[in-house]
Amino acid sequence: MKSIPMGYVIAVVGATGNVGREMLDILSERGFPADRVIPVASRRSQGTEVSYGDTTLKVEALEHVDFTQVDLCLMSAGGAIAKEWAPKIGKDGAVVIDNSSFFRTDPDVPLIVPEVNADAIEGFTKKNIIANPNCSTAQLVVALKPLHDKATITRCVVSTYQSVSGAGKDAMDELFTQTRAVFVSDPVETNKFPKRIAFNLIPQIDVFMEDGSTKEEWKMMVETKKILDPKIKLSATCVRVPVFISHSEAVNLEFEKPITAEEARDILREAPGCLVVDKHEPGGYVTPYEAAGEDATYISRIREDPTVENGLAMWVVSDNLRKGAALNTVQIAELLVNRKLVTPRKEAA
Template sequence: MGYKVAVVGATGNVGREILKTMAERGFPAKEVVALASSRSVGVEISYGEDKTLKCQDLATFDFTGTDIVLSSPGGKISAEFSPKAAAAGAVVIDNTSHFRMDPEVPLVVPEVNPEALEGWRKKGIIANPNCSTIQMVAALKPLHEKFGIKRVVVSTYQSVSGGGKEAMDELFTQTRAIYVNDPIVKEKFTKQIAFNVIPHIDVFMDDGSTKEEWKMVVETKKILDPKIKVSATCVRVPVFVGHAESINIECEKEITTESAREAFKEADGVTVVDFRQDEGYVTPEECAGEDAVYVSRIREDISVENGLNFWCVSDNLRKGAALNTVQIAEELIKRDLL
C-alpha cells in the first residue's frame, strides 16, 4: 500500500533532508508533495536520484486525501497549518517546538517511546523532539532501563545547521572574512560564531536558562521519565553539521564502564566507538550524513556514587530531525495506526 505524503517546508535544510531520507529508505509513498511558501512555488527539489518535485504553495494547498504530513516550516507556520492538515484527515509529524509540550500530542523517539504513538488521534499531530534531546534520550534509554537514571548533567556543542541555512551561511561568511581581513557581520548570532563558541541558543528565560536548555529538561521528562532531574548548558559551536554532548549521569543502581558499554551495544540506533587511544572516538565531522547516535569516552564518574560520563554525537539534520520524522511515520505503518 502506498501513502500520499506532503512535506511542509520542503525548501529548508530539514525539509530537503526529509525527502532525501524518504528516498534512501524506500518509504512507501504513492505520491509525494513538496510544500513551501508562495515565494518558493515552482522551485524544484530533488527526491531520490532521478526525481524532482516542484514546490506548491502551502497557503492554498488542500490536504484532503493526504495520509501523512511531515512538517518543518517554523513554529508560527506550523501552529496555523498543522491543525488544518490534521482536520483534513492526515497525521501530522511536526518538527517544530510548537506542539511538543501539549499533553495531548505524543512526543516520540521511536527507539525510546514508540508506545506513545497510540495517542496520536487526539489531535492528529505527533511532535518530533528537539535535535539535542533526541540523541541524548536515545543514549539514555538503555541506561535508564538497566540502572535507573536519577540525574543528568549535559553540556552541548551544537552545530550551526540547527539554526537553519542562514546560520550556516553566517559561519561561512565570517570565516572567509577573517581570512581576508574583512569586517565581521553578525546577523543570525548574537556574537561572532567563526572561531568562537556561544553559550546562548534560543531566548533567555526568567531563571537564567535559555529556551534550548529548558527544552532538553522538559522533553526528556516527557519522553523518558518525569522523575529524572536534568541540568543542561547549550552552546553553539563553529561546526556546520553534527551535535555533540558531554553527558554525566547518576543512577539508582551500580553502573560500571563495562555494564554501560554492554547496555549501549544492545540499544537500537546507538553505535559504540570507544577506544582509549588516539582517534578512538567519534566527532561531529565524522557523524555528518550518518543515521546512528554515536557514544564514546565511556568512563565512571568517581565523584559520585553510581556515576558515569560519556560523549555522544549525532547528525542533527538526520537523526535529530529528518530521520526521526520518517522513522515515526514508519512506526505508525508498522503498528497499523494509520
C-alpha cells in the same frame, strides 16, 4: 475481490529548508511506501525544484494543497506555521508529524523518539498531530534509554556543542561568510547570532528565561522528562559551536543502582540507534565531522565518575539534521505504517 495495497500520499512542509530537503532524501533512501510525495513551502518558493531520489519535484504553496488527499504530513516550517496549519491539516484527516517546538509540551500530542517511547504514539488520535523532539534531546534520549532501563537515571548534567545547521541555512551561511572574512581580513558581520560564531563559541541557544537558563536548555529538560521519565533531574548548558553539521554532548549521569562503564558499553552496543566507538587511544572516539550524514547516535568516552555514587560520563554525537530532525520524523511515519495506525485513504475509499 481483495483490494491491492496502495502507497501513501506524503506532504513535506518546509521542503526548501535544510531539514525539509533532508526529509525528502531520507524518504527516498529508506524506500518509504509513498505513491506520491508533495513538497510544500511558502508561496514565494512555489515552483522551486527539489530532489526526491532520482527525480525532481516542484514545490507547491502551502495554501494551495488539498490535505484531504494527504495521508501523512511531515512538517518542518517553524512554530508559527505549525500553530496555524497543523490543527487544520489534522482536521482534514492527514496525520501531522511536526518538527517545531510548538506542540512538544501539549499533553494531547505524543512526543516520540521511536527507539525510546514508540508505544506513546497511540495518543496521536486526539489531535492527529505527533511532535518531533528538539534535535539535542533526540540524540540524548536514544543514549539514555537503555541505561535508564538497566540502572534508573536520577540526574543528568549535559553540556551541548551544537552545530550552526540547527539554526538553519542562514546560520550556516553566516559561519561560512565569517570564516572567509577572517582569512581575507574583511570585516566580520553578525546577523543570525548575537556574537561572532567563526572561531568562537556562543553559550546561548534561543532566548533567555527568567531563571537564567535559555529556552533550548529548558526544552531539553522538559522533553527528556516527557519522553523518558518525569523523575529524571536534568541540567543543560547549550553552546553553539563553529561546526556545520552534527551536535555533540558531554553527558554526566547519576544512577539509582550501580552500573560500570563496561556494563554501559555492552548495553549501548546492543541498543537500537546507538553505535559505540570507544577506544582509549588518540582518535578512538567520534567527532561531529564523522557523524555528519550518518543515522546513528554515536557514543564514546564512556567512563565511571568517581565523584558521585553510581556515576558515569560519556560523549554523544549525532547528525542533528538526520536523527535530530528529518530521520526521526521519517521513523515516526514508518512506525505509524508498520503498526497499521494509518492506512492510505484512497485504499480505504
